[in-house]
Amino acid sequence: MQHLSFIQINESSLLISFGELIHEYVHARVMQAKAAIEANPFPGFVETVPAYTSLAVYYNPVLVEKKNESVSVTVLQSVQHLLETVAADQLTSSGALVEIPVCYDPVFAPDLITTADALKLSVEELINIHAAKTYKVFMIGFTPGFPYMGTVDERIFTQRKTQPRLRVEPGSVAVAGNQTGIYPFATPGGWNIIGRTPLLLFDRHRSNPFLLKAGDEVKFKPISKEEFETLSMVHTKQS
Template sequence: MPQPALHPSLFLSPLGDSAVVLQFGEEISPAIHQRIRAVTHLLEQQPFRGLVDFVPAFTTLTVYYDPWELSQQGTTDAYSEVVRHLEILVEQAAVTAAAPARVVEIPVVYGGTFGPDLQEVAEQAGLSIEEVIRIHSQGSYQVYMIGFAPGFPYLGGMDARIATPRKAKPRESIPAGSVGIAGAQTGVYSITTPGGWQLIGRTPLRLFDPSRQEPSLLQAGDRVRFVPITEADFLSRKEEQA
């Protein structure tokens, strides 16, 4: 069963014998995201013995550890040790100023063959194509988590005026770099994959490149701004990356 920690809305639960889930709440919100971000920042700065990895999500942070190393070869209880470390970090995070978010600009060519669903989004919203582009590109989006596919960002902060349901029939293949809308969320396909999001544009940037030192262009905690570009700009930037 979940165990209450230092904050009444925070619960810690074991996930198997090598992970702990920190549950910060039940609803997606900027406040919960900031708490998760603060703890992940401290984990980066102060990794404890046996830490393997940590994965932030909308309302949770999952911390993976090596139980043998953390227990000092079986002399202590690994779960109790990791909980002790995490409670210390949570307490520190509550009084530590959050680091400024990195802002990443993503160039996008909207509409045409690059955004075949832009017209449908505009019609459902009762807006012109130009208004949809203006609203989408003027937003400031929070990267809540990376998931679904390697490097795929789940973004919060989209204007409700352009929220559009997913397509009734998903596409079998969506090109990497496609910018889409699904309900109240917007996101960017990091690799070529099936999907049901409404496609409104495409970026020439590679959101996921396994040859880079950091394969994912975006990380949880970043902020994203979409910048409209022309088709000629798109093709030129793609050539530069070839």
């Protein structure tokens, strides 16, 4: 792995930067580094947290076997050596392909019509374009379980709302800029809501409560309002 920069955040975390370009290739390198470090953990390693173009490495400084003048330098050199010696084709990440049903009915999509109008598209065109691609989950953030996914077709690049909503319903599927995302909880939000999924992105009863993780791929499947209600009842009973 070439052209990386390493930034010591604090006494228990290191940031690996892969540049500033948001692209699936760059994110693949982030996930490869994550896989390499997790497959070859150094003493004191805790976890990694990926973002669009960077990877945060967290560790317990008390458990690190200091081999240099400081714990932070020891960790830095360990990670650098690992990423220099592990071949890129040996690094794999375990992303899953997840199909997510979405109802684009205006009752669940308060910004669907205005967004289509702003983009000079019909509602049907907006829905078809949004559902046509398979999206990469670049990172989880903003609120627990919120997936930042991209990139959307350039025809549906759109600005955030000038006035954010005080409440966005859980499961709301939205677009902003070149991204699409899903709100796991009822929170304020400034993205354009164009649909809603009946799936629970966070369910404390699951062994892994989060439906999605960085590195996964998402395919949206349009469903009717009736299908939404049926699936919603099923998932409510299971939760």
